[in-house]
Amino acid sequence: MSEFRVACIQTCTGTTPEDNLIGLTSLISEAAREGAEFILTPETCNFMPQNKQARCATMLPESEDKVVKSLAALAAELKITLLAGSVILAGDGDKAVNRSICFNSLGEVVARYDKIHLFDVSLDNGERHSESAHYEAGQQAIIADLTFGKLGMTVCYDVRFPALYHVLASHGADFISVPAAFTKMTGEAHWHVLLRARAIETGCFIFAPAQVGIHENGRKTYGHSVIVSPWGRILADAGLETQTIYADINTEQVQMARRQIPALEHGRHFEPPA
Template identity: 50%
Template structure:
């Protein structure tokens, strides 16, 4: 068996970079002390701020963001691979002051291996009355990413991307054997959809799905679902936090399970062209 120990960090990220780093760093250290080789944090690891003016004031390029820089150094210090599930940073597009919601993968030498900007932004009107327009503050990306790791390809997604199966299928066909889904799911959608979507994406792709989440009542007024989860390629839940409290979730992955699932149901090789309904 080819094994990998992963750790998913569940956070309740504060509204400032200094507080966010003080919150997440001890959890990452706990994960490394527990033997994790690959550690993943949730969406919005560097801060969560709804107020537009305060958010704009907190933005920095990812190579100058205080949390990104500190976590890059921490990965090197601990000798672990670290996925910053996402950091809210400047997009770098002149004339567009919206942020990028960016995943950043750091290797065990503190080198950036890959980055990915969230493709699908969360513009929804929920039955509870919650209204979200992420597109007003976040510039969506336009490039899917599979990062090379010592354990196979890691497909990068963020939160709302989970609702787009075509993205996950493309990642699997491009070499992903694991897919990261760092998230800050709302409570009503988390309760209704979180686990079933994660399991569906694992089953459809024959990939491990690694979903570290934000959880609880945040400083900026939002509430997130928590329940960080690891799904195996056959679709079974192999690790899960059953709450929204900050913490560390460990899982030992049998990486040979990817080949077993895909050999049993080789759906990634069964695509057929078809005509759309008239």
């Protein structure tokens, strides 16, 4: 059993990494003062680009990205475990990667996860997204070994693919991170339902820090960062404000939920329809 305090930071990220870093540093430092030992930021926390040209001109490889370097140093300074929910970085080819990075209290990278499922859609309101045109998809599920337990790492659109979450839970995850920048329309319809379902199906805590508001690039994000128990109960919800939410976590609740609903043990192989 492990007990710790978690914090999920909700931000409205802009287009300039330097400005975003100032805001992140302040919020992370405040969360540490409030006793949080594990702090998570949303998806695309280093910057949200105006367009392809701006993204290409701004993104850097991980080894050169100032936000990544600064967050690593901040984790060491504050002696916290810190998840950069995701950062936009230059990939090996022409495309970017949407990468979640977890730092330990020494500022060392303990795990990296590149978003597997990419969001390509044209919405009824005229909004369009084509992540696969700009980003390289990740290829591997990742679990980070933390002092509190095992963290399964996902990003945003991954939440719609329960098979990934089942794999993470089956391989020992106690909690799963879902940093996101959900659109306002889809968030209102699906966000809470999906996160509670993933928690209930896996018997894991869900930590979901999110973007909120109207961003400089015109995107509208839903907010409602949440922390969900393994039983599917929402422990904290940030609503539509730029703020940080907290919860005190006891990992015994993971085993308790799985004893009461041992669904992970009851899956059976079956043939698809003819």
